[in-house]
Amino acid sequence: MPELTKENLVNTVLALALLAAPLIAIALEESFYVTLASRVAILALAGVGLNLALGTGGMVSFGHAAFFGLGGYVAGIAGLHAFEGSAFLAWPLEIGGSESLLVIWGVALAVTALVALAIGAISLRTSGVYFIMITLAFAQMIYYFAISLPTYGGEDGLSLYLRSQLPAVDTDDPLTFFLVCYVLLLGAIFLVHRLVDSRFGAALQCARMNPQRLATLGIAPFPVKLTAFTLSAMITGLAGTLFAELNGFVSPAMLSWHLSGEIIIFVILGGVGRLFGPVAGAALFILLESFIGGLTDRWQLVLGLILLSVVLFARGGVVGLLAGKARHD
Amino acid sequence: MTSNGSEALLELKGLHKAFGALKATDGVDLTVRPGEIHALIGPNGAGKSTLISQIAGGLAPDGGSITLLGEEVTSWPVARRARLGLGRTFQVSSLATEFSVLRNVMLAVQARTSGARGFWAPVRRDQALRSAALGVLDRVRLTRRADDPVSALSHGERRLLEVAMALALRPKLLLLDEPMAGLGPEGTKELTGFLASLKHEAGILLVEHDMDAVFALADRISVLVYGRIIATGTVDEIRASAEVREAYLGDHLHEKAGGA
């Protein structure tokens, strides 16, 4: 039975608030806000992925946009070929497009897993500032690669003319699409929760706190971190597919280092390492963007000042402020 | 080299390591036999920490070999040596600082039984891990601190926790790096008694400055000076050795031999 801790209370409130927002929007006939809520859920999902690597594992990846963008491009490319009836690959296997979200998710998970294993295998041999820079560099590589593919839009990006489908569910309806995103978000949070509390999670946390201690006990930190890095990439990649579907568009901007920085911002604003931190952080970020962005063009200045203040003075983020320090025992 | 036909737990042959012009380890030969407590002593700067790091696996030697429990482990990483049966404590405590005392030992038990595997079941409620960990904490008399955060422990308690974590691995060889450092006379006496009781579970390579403890515990002593072992022998042999007295700030040994 989950205990009634402050943190569990805060988490429940966040989960309910995110669910309530679009429902209230529909009731008030402001369907634009349903799309906004979907954005929050998707960005939160991307943050949940990063938080596993960054918050729990201590791996400061400045290249997670690579996985977000890869997910987006899987959705975009699948959609393009499905729409045109053309083949993605003719030889040695014929692979066409797909309109099925399940297929897209499957492919996105596989692609991000492979890329993350490759990037992680190289990057995790370094640490500290080198790790930050090399993850950034790999993401840049993928970014420039995407720009160079004229078939898939190059710098201008790719439109998704049709939203991909799920069986028995109408993904074209904004509220239904939101619910799909929301369910995936809660599902991912639940999985991460079990993972962090498991034996693997304990090893991962020790890999962050004191890798020398972990190795001395007989567990090599590298495979533990690589596994967590890969899982984290897969979750962020999944978020990427939903983002492309939501916007009906994917472009190299989804692979940019600015976006990598933004995902880190959601995680930090919400509370690094906290289960629902990314939800709070993404919500705060989107609220700032929409409301302050509506008042002034200078909203990035406000964001910068808030971020700076959080880093300097309120490191625990929103969840930290509301629920106090995390308990690890 | 070895007694009663059984293999040495640890065998170092011709080990060297240099940092630029400084020869921190200069052709070291050393063995640790089953059931023995082998103390390694030497003046500051002799190269003890460098040697320990090479045995544990954190530092790669420039030449020579390290054989642990019959296996040539010279190129093995730290974790692999630990899994083979090497337990090690650190001179400056190296613990999982955000975990409680109990969770630290549970992690050690987990490492021995299942490594990092186990992705679903909550570890905090794992009764098997808890009871095994509490058992080990009992042995070092730290049970009352089980739920306290590591940051609340005194210096001496942290050393005991390090020993507990090493023991939880059920090692065949223990590498103890100045476990008495910073303990008061009470703590030293307790730990000395405890270590003596471990002899039949695991061989011990004990790096220490505290001569009382060394003379009370050691079956054999090796003396390391400027990266070379200048003498290996029993407590009496070492006490009597003129070389040792000359090379090592001899007053200490001289007092013990002449005095009490």
Next chain:
Amino acid sequence: MSAAFLIEQLLNGVQLGVMLFLMAAGLTLVFGVMGLINLAHGSLFMTGAFFCAWIAGATGSFWLGLGGGFLAAAAAGALVEILVIRRLYDRDHLDQVLATFALILIFSELARWVFGDRPLYLDVPPVLGGAVPLPGGGGYPAYRLAIIGVGLVTAVGLYLLIAKTRLGMQIRAGESDREMIGALGVDIRTLYTAVFALGAALAGLAGGLVGALQSVQVGMGEPVLILAFVVIIIGGIGSIKGALLGAVLVGVTDTLGRVFLPQLFGFFLPPSEATTVGASLSAMSIYLLMAGVLAFRPKGLFPVDA
């Protein structure tokens, strides 16, 4: 493909390299001495460029503009160090990354506010407007040669500063043992502010020089920042020598790659595709170079803390 063309491209590569060196030197000094990773370095580059263009536009003198840009960047650097950066020295790298990322946002918006959204233009000073004849025919812009000259002079100047002056000695001591120099009575706070301002000034100088080659606009510092990070990773964080070698390597690889890779692909791809593929691959080539160097020297070519 003539020798003159090859020489021209090589010189372009060296010029890019020299400009990257000006950026990387500041970045690597700050990391080496203070252990701080500073994402806002590109914003200081941009600050120098903006002030240079603005002052040059207002006074008609490129040289006044350049000097102004140099000083403005130094001042901005010192201000930022005092207000924000010095709180970050004891923090972990994640905090430093986030705080300096926040500074990027703040600087960019401030620049938009003060200078407006449209790019500013900076003219090459007339005395450097001509071309210098190259062996093999053709001419090379005098301005670009001047940039190479400035870069080399700066490299020598930095070397002299670090190797021969008291400040340099303090910097070197600070790189090897931060705690010790405090104990030795060196005024750390001023030293750190000075080092940071020096790095900022170099970035501002680079910005001013580049401003005449391309337009001055918000965000111009970011691609350069990333390249500068690649340079110091390749060169070894904390090493000025590494920054110079790394910068030239990156500059030449990037330039020659952009020119020759499309030609290479032109052998089996249609021209427009060859150019795009070539351009992206050459942008990727720098990262491949970096990954390659890290595979053999995980701490770069000349690591300071080997």
